[in-house]
Amino acid sequence: MTKINFQGSIEDVKKQIEQTIATYELLGNQTSIDFNQWFEGWENGFPEDIENRALGNYPVTGEKAWRSDANKKPRWREWSNKNGFIKGEYWRDRSVESESIPLSGTADKIIQHIHQLEYEGGGESASRNKSKAWPPMKGQPSIKLYFRGEGTAKGIITLVVMNKTDDPKVPLPSIDKSDLRHYAQRIKEQFATPNLYIWNKGKEILSYTNRWQGFDGQWWLCRNEAAGLALLTRLLAVLDLPLDRSKLRMSTAVDEAAAFPSNPPSVTVLGEPTPQDNERPLVDVTFWRAEINLAKLNTPIPLVERAQIVYK
Known part of the structure; x- marks a missing residue:
């Protein structure tokens, strides 16, 4: 953790602290990562990184090349980028227009989340099991x-x-x-x-x-x-x-009155008539x-x- 020393009178120290805070707020969200450049590589399967991939699960060339189907590549639509804080919409598969998710944060945070989504979904070469392709909801606010x-x-x-x-x-x-x-x-x-x-x-x-x-x-x-x-x-x-x-x-029920009567009849439970609530009251x-x-x-x-x- 970086330590900052302040020297001078109380007023001088206060000004130094205020200036430091202002500088942090201005630059704190910035990152050395160029998100658009990273995403271009991610979208196309990082084709420039050829070494040590031929024997892995994500080859650049061949019959099972990663990202070989142009119609199913991921897609990103940026909404805004202010002081390094990015907002936008991400598709794991651009052919499925209705399945996107909004993301926001610094470039590294969004990249981390995209990796998480790909992992949860099993990747392009994995089974397209619907439950895996969905994001987890447990534990969310x-x-x-x-x-x-x-x-x-x-x-x-x-x-x-x-x-x-x-x-x-x-x-x-x-x-x-x-x-x-x-x-x-x-x-x-x-x-x-x-x-x-x-x-x-x-x-x-x-x-x-x-x-x-x-x-x-x-x-x-x-x-x-x-x-x-x-x-x-x-x-x-x-x-x-x-x-x-x-x-x-x-x-809708074909016969709503019969399926969900306003005054449902009692039923016999343990030999006794038991009143029933209206399942779908108006x-x-x-x-x-x-x-x-x-x-x-x-x-x-x-x-x-x-x-x-x-x-x-």
Whole structure:
């Protein structure tokens, strides 16, 4: 660790410290790695590195050359690059347009994460097992939105954050307080402005599967497709994510009244009549509060209470 010595009067030392901090903030995110140059090599299989590869699993030439299929090479689309902090979108396989993941961080951090994604996916020459190609969701930060209505009516929706982490072992940008404030602000905008959002539950189901965005087959009861889509759009907006309509599914019963009666008959259990709850009631539940759970903390962190941001 580099040590810096400051000398002079108290005022001189204060100025030296302030100047040092300013210099660090300006240059601290910079790296000697040229990300675009690295990615060009990664995209094409590092063709300039020929030595000692002929007998390995990633040869440059031959029948099983690495990155030989131009249609399946990885792809990168940069969104911004400010003071060495890069944001963009990464595809492991450019032929699968719908399967990308947003990445952000310094060049070395993004490279580390891309290697992690390739490892989790098994590499180009490995089996294209779908579960391996998906990013792991366990241990990722999760946001919970709570809704409540009259009587026992309630609802809980969980959002998994896939591009941040609080685990130092995971090669993702570290989640910080500014991220939490951003989530709180987005939740307020989507679910508490200008009025508290009302989720109209119904008998139909809208589902969405996109693990790159943190949705592993989540589904929500709704009155119709338009209402379900409106809810999902707000959820994605909290995480600043686009909607991929190819991942949407709508499920309805042929005879909803028979499948999910409003007043289901009692059933006999142990010789006694036992009343049954309505499995899919037509109820309205109103946004109540939101919190975030981090893997390395034992208690959730409140973000929003009704229309007020509580995380400062």
